[in-house]
Amino acid sequence: MTDRMTSTPTRRGAIKTLGAGAAAASLPLWARYAQAQTSAPVKVGFQVHSTGIGAAYGRWYDRTTQAAVAKINAEGGINGRMLEIVAEDDGTDPKRGAEVLEKFANQHGCDVGFGTLFSHVVIGSAPRAGELKLPYFVVSEGHHVASGMLNRYTLQPGITDVKSQVQAMAPYVAKTLGKKVTMIFPDFAFGHDHRDYFTAAMDAQGGEVLAQIAIPPTETSFTKYFPKIPRDTEVLYHVMVGPAVLTFVKELGEFFGPSRPEIFGFIDSLEAVDIASPGLEFLEGTYFWEGNPRYAQADQTEYDKAYRAAVGVDDNGASVSDPKDISTYAHMFGCWETLHVIKAGMEAAGYAGPGDRAALIEAVEAMTEMPHSFEHPQGAKVFNGKTHQVFGHQYISRVEAGRLNVVHKTSIKDTLYSDEVDYTTQSF
């Protein structure tokens, strides 16, 4: 005789069995759903300056972004998911910029916002990024991120800021060009940043800023300002921007003639402008800061070569399809590098969806060294997680025979300054 194990079916047991059966029967549907969840693209909202004053930059920021996305997707995407760019024109306007971020977060379901250049658009949009809890990766070079003005959701991991750029110029200017400097700058925030940071940096180098000449932003002729330049000026520092820069250079040439002081400027003045343009001959022999050398140098790295080819830029910094279409090479690498930082951050955080946005920010905050690589073709960088700002090498180039040749590369140490904020202490 054998004992037979018997059991009486209960109602709860029956429901469990039915539930399991139903789940098993619908397994292909489940699997399809789970697959759809994991293979859905990572959406990056790209706040692009397609119109307005930033349009020339926006065009090249867009090309660089598309090239970086193509590379990342060709290499398998992020955590196995393709990267999708959702581009919206912000008109280079802070009000529209904030609206665009709302669109990314609430309408397009983007995972992050990205790509803003002009400072006023960043500052106008960042409060909304914080309220929408949308990680906002800007490519602006403004000091607004590291100054502590913004919030934990705003980061700048792909391009250095103006404070570090300007202070890193002072050692070379003081040692090589001269210690007595006169500054000419536009009379608005961008120019004021240069005025304040460079004056302090020159002071630290034992140099002296003899005069600070602010040009009103509506000015179209500059001749009347030049007599204010002290006669014992050894270096003229200029950072004019906008379409008036051609007039500025031409009138500067007419004023000084063949006997001029050393001249140092920021390439921001001449981004998307051909150095060999008629009227710019006076710039021959002068010096420029470059975030990334526009002309392929003799010691060009394989990283720059690959990056240049991917974006479609020739050795002169122009579009491969139109030699007259000059790139914004000194800045646009920031889009490429920022997208790679987003990829690295998402992979480190195991990012699966908007619920992991805080983890993504923490993963980026944990980053420090960014070695010179295909992901960072401009050069090695150091990220400061507390200030949400990256630091990197800067280049000084001299105009020689109508092209820019690099004469100095700063150390990263030259660009560092004390922390002004610790965003990691802010809650999410």
Added chain:
Amino acid sequence: MSDLRKSLVLHGGVLVLLFGLQFVLPAYHHGVVARVMVMASYAIGYNVLFGYTGLLSLGHAMFFAAGMYGMGLTVGVLGTAPALAFGVVAGALLAAVVGALALRTAGVAFMIVTLMFAQAGYLTILYFGTYTRGDEGFVIPQAQRVLGAVDLSDPANRYFAALALFALCLMVSLRLVHTSFGRVLIAIRENEERARMLGYNVFARKWAAVVISGTLSAAAGAFYGLLFGYAGASFAGVQYSIFPLLWVLLGGAGTVLGPLVGTLFMFYLIDLSSGVTSAYMLIAGVALVLLTLFAQQGLMGEVRARVWRWLP
């Protein structure tokens, strides 16, 4: 039903509709309507001067910016509510001074003088960049955007605050057109010489219209800064003087609801067309040309001409 009653029902209905919309709108459009209500309040201010008094200003951005900066620069010192009031008073005072000077001119000269004042205001903001952060502007921290115990950075609270501002401006505008003062403004618009001949102090009434218009515009600017956390010089630029003119023309100059309709129409025209093509400004331009050709009185103006002749 009397015309006044019909008007009250319509405008009250619009406010009730806006109140109810917040419960059904998706998140994106919820935020859009909040912003549109603030900008429509600005347009209502503009409409008082342009639509009802017949004075075309090209410098209203200075009043909007006066409210924004008056609030933004003092909120850290005074606190939220006093700073808000300070912004409104700053705009009112600026309007009083600019009005007293600009109203010495008329017609095209008035447009140019207001434009010049606004440009001077814009450059003043840039000149005092140490305090205003010039063209970059500055963030108004979340901690300073709390009115009483109400956090205005919260979407629901922001919507309520925007609705409260809009309702106030709408009621001021509605009340204005039903007072004898408002009727004199319309008389000035229609025939200034006749109004003067009838014994009205035209200058004083136009000046009062400038002050009311500037005050409403400043209130919108102060609220915008507070609700969206940013004050910047671009809001003082010439395009922000042109925008309310466009919104009012589109919606219907000299109609109480026109500013809301125009602002809403313009926003969605650009927002939707930008999703279709990168040449969205072309679509917006064509739509504006068509409206100018076929609805010269603006959308609500056409409604008044064709359907509701009692529409204020």
